[in-house]
Amino acid sequence: MRLSGSLLQQVGKQAYRPKRLKRVLNYAVFGFAATCCAYSGLLLFNLASGVFQYQSKRRPEIETQKRELEAAMQEKTAIERQAGLPAPLPMASLLRWLGDFVLSRLRPLGRRSPRPSRAASPPRPARPCRAALMMMYSGSGYAGMQRQPDRPTVEGALLDCLLAGGHINAGQFAQPRQQLGFVTASRTDSGVSALAQLVTLHHDLADPGALVRDLNSRLPDSFRVLDAVRVTKGFNSRYRVLNRTYAYYCPTFALCPDPLPSAYAYRIEPDRLRHLRYCLSRFPGTRNYFNFTCGRLLDDPSCARYIVNSWADEPFLYNGLEFVEIRIVGQSFMRHQIRKMIGLCIAVVRGQYEPSAFDAAFSAKRRLNVPRAPGLGLLLCDLNYAIYNREYAAKLGYPTLDWARFHRQRQ
Template sequence: MFNHILSSYSKAVSLRRLLQVEVSRHNFYSRKKSFATAMAEALDKLEQEREAKRIAKEAEDKAVKEANRLKRTLKRKKWVDWKAQDEEDAANGKKRAPFDPADRIKRKKCAILLSYCGANYYGMQRNPGMQTIEEELFKAMLKHKWITEDSFEQVQIACFQRAARTDKGVSAARQVCSVKLPEELDLDAFNKDLPEQIRLFGVERVTKGFNAKDQCNARTYTYTLPTIAFAAFDDQLDQETYRIPIERQEKVSATLKLYEGTKNFHNFTSKKNFLDPSAKRFIMSFTCSAPFLSPQSIEFVTLKVKGQSFMLHQIRKMVGLAIAIVRGNTTTATLERALTEERLDLPMAPGLGLVLDTVHYERYNDRYGNDGIHKPLTWAEQEEQVTQFIEKYIYSNIYKTEAEQRNMLDWLSTLHFHSYDTRRDEPAKNNSEDDDGEE
């Protein structure tokens, strides 16, 4: 009897303990669930606060940006008290200038196709006191009221932007610029007020946000030079009679191909070091044409390089090193080292043969070229005129100047002065500015 009671009591105690454990587990999971819910609510609240702060910061930044824009606009504008000005002019016997209707002409963003021979000009970009391509262009635009006087003084008002810059003596076959222009334009009359070395061949309406430099996804340059540049450095040859052998042509092509791809070109420009991200450039293709004779019976070839963008002196240094390799002044090992972190002494070819050939807008054309409003910027209708201009003014100048002044032969005589080895000068500073063109 006693054992039965003890057994029943033990079972009751065990059941009680089991119930206590279950209750404890229930309370634990309830507390755990409450804690998880509280954490989720706290995180949601924190995320909402962060989002509110972000929106407030964006609104503040936008307000500051707009205030700075208005501030710059007010600085540009010349606010005049016309009543006081009229009284002063009357006292001095002067009259206020009549209203210029050109100030009220509606202008829209356009892309213009420009060709020019850079001989006798100090580059494309405007430079006070210097004869430049842009100065001639702006003078003609002002005369024909394509731009206002304020825009002539500050071309940023007309949203002017060139696709690529060119240095003294460098020509452009198909330069593109963006600028706000009137809807009705007389290109024939306009070109009559430009020097014969500069011609505007086409104008196309573009999107409001179009920028000739930013929307350009690739640029093609050509470099035309006499084939004697690739002869062995120790050969005594005549420029007029030299004809490049086929095996040497193949060596030229093989050397140029070494530049293709994404590489670090810090040795092919100035003020950039190996760690500067902007020193990396993508070369899509670098080829050499078949040899041909100029009117002066000198054999030439044309090198053509296409890349996303180029730095200061990059193309001329690429050509200079390629010539040195083919001639035997150095080897391809120098080119391989030049693409590493070493600072090397590399030659730079003359600027005479360099031409900005084409600027490419494939992405823009794919997006807007067939939208029914805008035309693709391929300039197919103007190609015949452009080709005639190139032959008459650009290439003829290269052939004639080379025959008379022998720029390439003079430069070749300096190749042996280069060490093609580590430079002893100070390391370049970081310079992230994108030149977007050969200067």
């Protein structure tokens, strides 16, 4: 029992020793922290005492310097008075004088100066706003939409009439895009007509009806301005359009490879019309149209264009000649793109190109010679501004850009 009891005591001492060491360390740390705090407080007290003693010793000297400075100022003032100079104002008097002066200059509350009569003031000139000209024209006789030197164009004819009517000045006529913000919704090629074309420019648009009548009196009969409406300040006719719809009126005899005794007697076969519709079904979607334009590099990313839909309607007769109307709806088009799309379809239907020519043309691995259809049968028939009409025109009170109301005039 004694042996076991002594063992238990030794074990207890061993187990108690770490706790005792930890407690001692805690006391030591606490004591060190308390000592540091005491020394810091003592140091701050000595510093404050020294500053107080220094100020106490310097106070008589500061008071003496202050009295000497006041005496010198009084002596200087007396000398200036003897010389006839005005005495300087004290700081308090100067501030009071400034306050009284400011208050005297202020307009009394409740009294307002009479405002000038608006009738007596001259009228302000109308501020230029963003105006849109809705128009249609026949492309025959014009070398395209964009103005060119020494060649008749749609843009040139419109600007000439605006200048002749005094609606723009010479500087704006010389630089319409910089001075007027002149933007067209779609740049039609040479010989291409339009039933729906939109031009935006800066104009006061004080009397839209008078502007339309004046322009139509100066333009030829094949060129008509349908309406002039006000649009939002940041409106851009080119980038606001959702999609463009083109129609191509193709004579059906152009789809027949065999020589014909008379083009007026030809009527397209159902199989050939079905083949044409199959070729048109290859265009919808986003594809690379590098081989359907000119002046672009092989790796130009802007050659990728999105076609919404393309189809061919039932053939119809006009003056004894059969035509088929081809419709192409796309987001945007490049130069000669639609005419080359129609030309490739005609070449494949006639048997001059294999159907695999579509894959080769879309691959854009090399430049291919894609035929181009004449521009005389191409027509820009609609511009879709559905998002603008819904989000801006309907909510902000602007006129809608819709050509359906001019259906009778466009017949």
